[in-house]
Amino acid sequence: MTDYLDEALELFEYTQELRRDFHRYPELGFQEIRTGGIVARELNTLGLEVTTGVGKTGVIALLEGKEPGPTALLRFDMDALPIHEETGAIYASQNPGLMHACGHDGHTAIGLTVARILQAHRDELAGTIKFVFQPAEEGLGGAEAMIKDGILENPRPDISLALHLWNEKPLGWIGAAGGPVMAAAEIFRIRVVGKGGHGAVPQLAIDPVLAAAQIITAVQSIVSRNVSPLQSAVVSVTTMRSGEAFNVIPPEVELQGTIRTFDPEVRQRVLERFNQVVSGVGGALECQVEVDVKSITPAVSNDPELATRFQKTIACLLPESKLITDYKTMGSEDMAFIMREIPGCFFFIGSANPEQGLDAAHHHPRFDFDERALSQGAAVMAAVASEYLSKE
Ligand SMILES: [Zn+2]
Numbered sequence: 001m002t003d004y005l006d007e008a009l010e011l012f013e014y015t016q017e018l019r020r021d022f023h024r025y026p027e028l029g030f031q032e033i034r035t036g037g038i039v040a041r042e043l044n045t046l047g048l049e050v051t052t053g054v055g056k057t058g059v060i061a062l063l064e065g066k067e068p069g070p071t072a073l074l075r076f077d078m079d080a081l082p083i084h085e086e087t088g089a090i091y092a093s094q095n096p097g098l099m100h101a102c103g104h105d106g107h108t109a110i111g112l113t114v115a116r117i118l119q120a121h122r123d124e125l126a127g128t129i130k131f132v133f134q135p136a137e138e139g140l141g142g143a144e145a146m147i148k149d150g151i152l153e154n155p156r157p158d159i160s161l162a163l164h165l166w167n168e169k170p171l172g173w174i175g176a177a178g179g180p181v182m183a184a185a186e187i188f189r190i191r192v193v194g195k196g197g198h199g200a201v202p203q204l205a206i207d208p209v210l211a212a213a214q215i216i217t218a219v220q221s222i223v224s225r226n227v228s229p230l231q232s233a234v235v236s237v238t239t240m241r242s243g244e245a246f247n248v249i250p251p252e253v254e255l256q257g258t259i260r261t262f263d264p265e266v267r268q269r270v271l272e273r274f275n276q277v278v279s280g281v282g283g284a285l286e287c288q289v290e291v292d293v294k295s296i297t298p299a300v301s302n303d304p305e306l307a308t309r310f311q312k313t314i315a316c317l318l319p320e321s322k323l324i325t326d327y328k329t330m331g332s333e334d335m336a337f338i339m340r341e342i343p344g345c346f347f348f349i350g351s352a353n354p355e356q357g358l359d360a361a362h363h364h365p366r367f368d369f370d371e372r373a374l375s376q377g378a379a380v381m382a383a384v385a386s387e388y389l390s391k392e
Pocket residue numbers: 101102138362363
């Protein structure tokens with residue numbers, strides 16, 4: 001078997017240089033012009049068939065193996081976040097207020113490295129690799145935009161693969177589970193409308209602040225009382241806006257937050273109870289309540305058979321690593337839209353190094369990771385893709 005880790009390590013300087021370059025010049029979702037340009041340039045250099053402007057700023061490339069066979073879609077996201085970087089790194093962001101704080105700079109560099117590695121092995125591949133460099137993963141709908149532009153056709157992929165560098169876990173840790181690994185996410189907005197008045201004369205007003213407070217408390221009963229203790233769900237109220245003056249009862253309160261679940265039945269039950277509890281509690285306190293719940297992404301669910309197959313590949317590739325086969329997180333990912341159509345696997349590559357201070361959380365202004373995780377990620381993707389397209 002080819003030692004893909006060795007090959008990825010040989011390309012480490014290439015990967016690191018790309019990652020640091022993307023890190024210096026982060027771009028928000030659907031604005032990845034520079035990033036997408038470099039991606040297209042590198043893929044063209046390899047002689048792949050490249051298409052740009054897919055899903056606005058996305059790039060795809062086809063790598064044909066020597067013999068016909070199935071198609072594997074490999075997806076890498078490219079967008080940054082509206083965060084002011086505080087890492088102090090020599091490769092820190094040169095674009096004020098923008099930062100690669102989720103590791104997508106690393107994902108893009110990994111993707112280009114995988115393309116290099118697999119292009120060198122194309123004679124050993126039976127089938128097609130479809131490289132998908134996706135814009136706007138961070139809640140802006142990049143995956144859906146690319147699907148709309150046809151990435152799931154011509155050829156239609158048989159499997160889909162993606163990864164995330166994962167700072168919750170140290171370098172050397174790999175998560176590759178079967179079944180759901182990231183949650184379905186909804187955003188909710190609630191308007192609690194009462195009747196404003198003088199803070200000293202509450203009997204003439206209808207206080208939406210009190211009603212909102214009761215709603216916030218009551219929705220916490222859903223996870224504890226309506227969901228089995230053996231299943232997972234999150235209801236988080238994360239914003240609360242109302243009022244200007246200490247002596248005025250405001251006319252309304254606005255709440256926002258998120259709901260996370262893995263299981264479709266649990267999701268259904270939580271959403272149903274959420275509407276009942278919010279409307280019921282608000283109504284009991286004489287307020288008008290408007291509830292708006294929107295789905296952001298479905299759950300990311302790994303195909304169990306593919307997961308078992310690739311766990312073996314990864315165990316052979318990285319015998320020293322800590323391979324975890326039941327890891328999941330309540331975070332969400334728009335790769336779910338691709339994996340809803342095409343069975344696949346989503347891997348987590350441990351990237352933290354606490355001794356070097358590289359362990360800030362994703363989306364934190366001091367987020368940074370141990371760059372050795374780049375080679376591990378590239379090796380994993382190259383190995384599982386080539387295993388899937390191997391001629392034997
Ligand atoms: Zn993120």
